[in-house]
Amino acid sequence: MKSEALLWGACFGAADALATARLLCCIAGLGACLSCAEWCHPWDKLARLAPLDTRRHARGGWRVFWHPHGTRALLLGRFVCALAAVISSLTGWLPPAWVGAPAMLAGTASLLLRADEPIGVQVALDGGEYLLMVCLLCVGAGLALGTSVALQAALVFVAFQALLEYASAGWIKLRAWRGWLDGTFLQRVVAASNYGHPALVAPLARHPRRAGLLSIAVIALELALPATPLLARPYAELVLAAALLFHVGTGAVMGLNSFVWGFGAAFPAILYCRDWLLS
Amino acid sequence: MSASVLFIGLLCAWALFSLLRFVHMYDPASVFQRWRRFDRLRLVPFGAFFAPQPPAIEYSLLVRDVLGDGELTPWTELPRLPPRSCWHVLWNPDKHSGKLRTALARRLLVAAARLGHTGSSTPPPQLLLCPEYVSVLRFVSDLPRLGVTRATQFAAVETQLPTRSCQRCVLSGLHEV
Secondary structure: OHHHHHHHHHHHOHHHHHHHHHHHHHHHHHHHHHHHHHHOOOOOHHHHOHHHOOOHHHHOOHHHHHHHHHHHHHHHHHHHHHHHHHHHHHHOOOOHHHHHHHHHHHHHHHHHOOOOOOOOOHHHOOHHHHHHHHHHHHHHHHHHHOOHHHHHHHHHHHHHHHHHHHHHHHHHHHOOHHHHHOOHHHHHHHHOOOOOOHHHHHHHHHOHHHHHHHHHHHHHHHHHHHHHHHOOOOHHHHHHHHHHHHHHHHHHHHOOOHHHHHHHHHHHHHHHHHHHHHO | OHHHHHHHHHHHHHHHHHHHOOOOOOOOOOHHHHHHHHOOOOOOOOOEOOEOOOOOEEEEEEEEEEEOOOOEOOOEEEOOOOOOOHHHHOOOOOHHHHHHHHHHHHHHHHHHHHOOOOOOOOOOHHHHHOHHHHHHHHHHHHOOOOOOEEEEEEEEEEEEOOOOOEEEEEEOOOEEO
């Protein structure tokens, strides 16, 4: 067992894997803490989200209790576990299982929140929340299992999921590239009240070519990101920095802040895969 | 070690289904998408980020109240969300309310279309009893109000983007609050 661990460590750099996993858990844990706080602000918001579960009052019983009290308890548990994962990953001297166990529990709570109503809350889910769940659950389990092969598999899986999301977003947008190129689709996005920005509606309508160029730049970035594990230093870092800038921009303009944490947490795993592939 | 092997096997299966989601991804009835009925925890997400194109329509909820003195308030879009700010990159709890509004209005419009109710005339009795209508009514009634309100009326509206021209509308009756 020991020789096997040493072999894996020599092949894939187990020490780097551990440092990467700690950093990933720290970022994902912070994102999960923030997400829990958003779900519970204001305190009665969860109760107002209840109308979507239309069968709740008809069936009564535990459904009425669960939403919002059970959901709040689940969110509180997720918050505490994510915070514990952040603190334990920052200490540096705690054994990997002490980082992994709370991260895995936070990931499990995130997973339960994806269930059908009334256990889950469907309107609060997005791609950022999905990647937060994947990061915490898989890397947490990889750390908790205590073998380097499990941890490395978890890191590769997180990188795969993040890059798959980028690739799919880019390739599927290409199906309707004309609308993106002439700026029509970006104008729709900024005009929407949920994800838009009123200050950008008029400028983009006046300059549709600029809107088209911006859209194509985003699609090019989404298509370039899956190649990052094959890019040498510092090109991969530059592409990921551009991606982070894109997420910060969409967070400020479109309010999609969970993507900053979800995809940002996956970036160390992508760089880990790059180091592994190019070593 | 056996736990690690099992863990890696699970990750491989998850990765496989993540790839399989792209086969006939927009056709839920497809043979390649039948496994989704077992994915109760949504381990594999639907669709892709604003792809292939963002929706051309938007759903919103409008509300007006009959005040204690009988005065009718103007139509107001609910819930009232604060304007976009740079802070939303860190803290944006209102995004859930926006998505809830969209979901409620869309479900009501779909239910009305299913019952053959189009336009802004008085809703048929079947619509008044459907869960989607009751959900919106409960949501609207629970909203905090500044003064005494005798009754409320709401409308679910579908608008075209970016022109914001109205495409469809369901208008409720007056309901006592």
